[in-house]
Amino acid sequence: MEKKREYYLDIARVISMFGVIIVHTSAISWYFAPFEIYPWGVLNIFDMLGRFSVPVFLMISGYLFFNPKREVRAFDIFTKYLPRLLCAYLFWSFLYAVITSGLLTSRSLSGGVLEKLLHDTVVGHYHMWYIFTIAGLYIITPAIRPIATDRKALGYFLLVSFALTYVIPTLQLIPAVSEYTAPITTRFELSSISGYVFYYIAGYYFATQDLTIKTRKMIYAVGILSVLAMYFTVTTIIIRQQYPTLVYHDYSNAGMPLFGIAVFVFLRYRFQSVNPDTRIMRVVVRLSKMNLGIYLVHDFGLILFKKAGLSPVMGTPFIMVPLLAILDFAISAFVVYVVSHIPVLKKWII
Numbered sequence: 001m002e003k004k005r006e007y008y009l010d011i012a013r014v015i016s017m018f019g020v021i022i023v024h025t026s027a028i029s030w031y032f033a034p035f036e037i038y039p040w041g042v043l044n045i046f047d048m049l050g051r052f053s054v055p056v057f058l059m060i061s062g063y064l065f066f067n068p069k070r071e072v073r074a075f076d077i078f079t080k081y082l083p084r085l086l087c088a089y090l091f092w093s094f095l096y097a098v099i100t101s102g103l104l105t106s107r108s109l110s111g112g113v114l115e116k117l118l119h120d121t122v123v124g125h126y127h128m129w130y131i132f133t134i135a136g137l138y139i140i141t142p143a144i145r146p147i148a149t150d151r152k153a154l155g156y157f158l159l160v161s162f163a164l165t166y167v168i169p170t171l172q173l174i175p176a177v178s179e180y181t182a183p184i185t186t187r188f189e190l191s192s193i194s195g196y197v198f199y200y201i202a203g204y205y206f207a208t209q210d211l212t213i214k215t216r217k218m219i220y221a222v223g224i225l226s227v228l229a230m231y232f233t234v235t236t237i238i239i240r241q242q243y244p245t246l247v248y249h250d251y252s253n254a255g256m257p258l259f260g261i262a263v264f265v266f267l268r269y270r271f272q273s274v275n276p277d278t279r280i281m282r283v284v285v286r287l288s289k290m291n292l293g294i295y296l297v298h299d300f301g302l303i304l305f306k307k308a309g310l311s312p313v314m315g316t317p318f319i320m321v322p323l324l325a326i327l328d329f330a331i332s333a334f335v336v337y338v339v340s341h342i343p344v345l346k347k348w349i350i
Contacts, residue, residue, distance in 0.1 A: 007281060008271035009060055010288035012264065016060075017287075017294055018329055019053030022046050024127065024302055025325045029313045031244045041235055042317040047249070048231045054130065054251060055260025056267075058196060059203025061134060065141050066148040066204035074142045081138050087348040089124060089131045092296045096125040099303060127299055137200050147201065154205050161198040162257060170254040173247065195252045199260065206265055216265060223262020226255035293336035293350030294329070301328035 026047040033040040065072055097120035098104060106113050124131070147153050171177045211219070234248045250256075274281055287294070305311070305324060312320045340346045 005276070005285075006272075007274045007276055007285070008268050009063075010281075010285050011271045011274070012056055012060055012267045013288040013291045014284050015267065016053040016056045017291055017298075018325065019050035019056075020127075020295065021298055021325045021328050021332075022050035022321065023053070024299065025321055025328060026050070026312060026317075028302060028306060028324075029311050029317075033313050035239050035242050035244070037235075037239070039313045039317045041239075043312055043321065044231065044235055044238075046312075046317070046321045048227060048234065051227075051230075051249065051251075051256060052260045052263040055199050055256060056264050057130075058134070058137070058199035059206070059260065059264050061137065062200035062203030063207040065138070066145055066201070068148065072141055072145060077138050077141065082135055084348055085131055085135050085138075088292065088296060088350065089128060090121065091349040093124045093128060094121045096299070097121040100125070125299060127295070130295070133196050137196060140197075144197070144201070148204050154201065158198065158202055158205060161195075161201075162254075165195045165198060166252060166254040166257060169252050195257070198257060199251075202257065202261060203264070206261055207268060211265065211269075216269060219262050219265050223259050226258040226262075230255040230259075287333060290333060290336045290340065290350065293339065294332045296350070297335050298328055298332040300335070301331040304331075 023046070026043045030040070030043050030047055033043060064070065097117050100120045101116040102113050103109070103117055109117070147157060168181075171181065230248065230253065237248065238244055276282075276285070302324075305328070310324060312324060314320060336350050339350050
């Protein structure tokens with residue numbers, strides 16, 4: 001089994017996890033730094049460059065769950081995958097809620113603390129939206145999995161989904177366009193082919209489609225142009241408005257899937273043949289297996305940084321963002337490593 005392992009997926013997981021931490025590290029000051037080219041514009045560079053991570057995560061999951069060689073039954077979804085996600089969600093959400101509810105400072109459940117504790121546990125910390133997303137994709141997988149056997153249907157779905165759930169919503173962000181098109185486009189009900197399903201199916205398509213060098217270069221060029229267009233658009237608008245908005249960072253933005261696909265394809269072909277016996281690859285594989293746990297716990301480190309007064313703008317962001325992100329990644333990996341040696345917790349919460 002280990003010999004058949006596709007190691008580029010491990011590398012993609014680790015790089016994407018670091019991308020998530022880069023985005024959230026930048027966010028420590030992203031909302032509060034002066035909205036100028038420096039330092040806020042630098043924070044926005046890191047924020048934008050890390051945005052490929054969620055699309056790549058979803059694409060990896062889609063490739064693995066759509067693989068015809070893998071049996072995916074509804075029974076397994078509801079008895080194996082979802083219970084584990086639920087347990088992990090509730091466990092870590094409760095620990096975050098202990099902090100956000102004020103329990104640590106008040107040391108009492110009175111004065112609305114208990115209500116806040118319960119509310120924050122159920123709603124979850126800000127980054128735990130991903131658990132709901134991946135759970136929903138797991139649930140519909142048995143229903144949409146047959147599409148993987150028909151390459152034409154697969155390509156058609158991706159094309160239509162991209163046009164309707166990415167291109168059209170992005171055009172609506174342009175006032176001169178939305179003024180005339182909104183009365184029509186807002187009547188579409190597109191939830192059945194929403195953006196996250198696109199990423200999920202795109203993962204299988206681009207992991208199994210043979211791409212020529214010319215096609216790959218075109219994908220890379222489009223991906224680079226997309227992230228540059230998104231960066232300059234966001235930077236210009238926010239500096240002009242002097243108000244931070246995430247509407248242009250949304251994963252329904254047409255540039256996001258183009259960026260995510262470019263990174264996924266690059267990682268697939270760049271690392272399709274690696275030596276798994278090297279020390280660095282053994283570390284990568286171990287970190288890859290800890291990926292969910294690192295994602296769930298990583299904001300504890302960022303909370304600690306904020307409490308200690310550490311921020312990306314306390315020095316030059318070009319140095320501070322990667323430095324704090326690396327430190328947070330290391331802290332998170334250490335916590336997950338410790339938890340992984342506790343049998344029951346290892347199985348259910350990481």
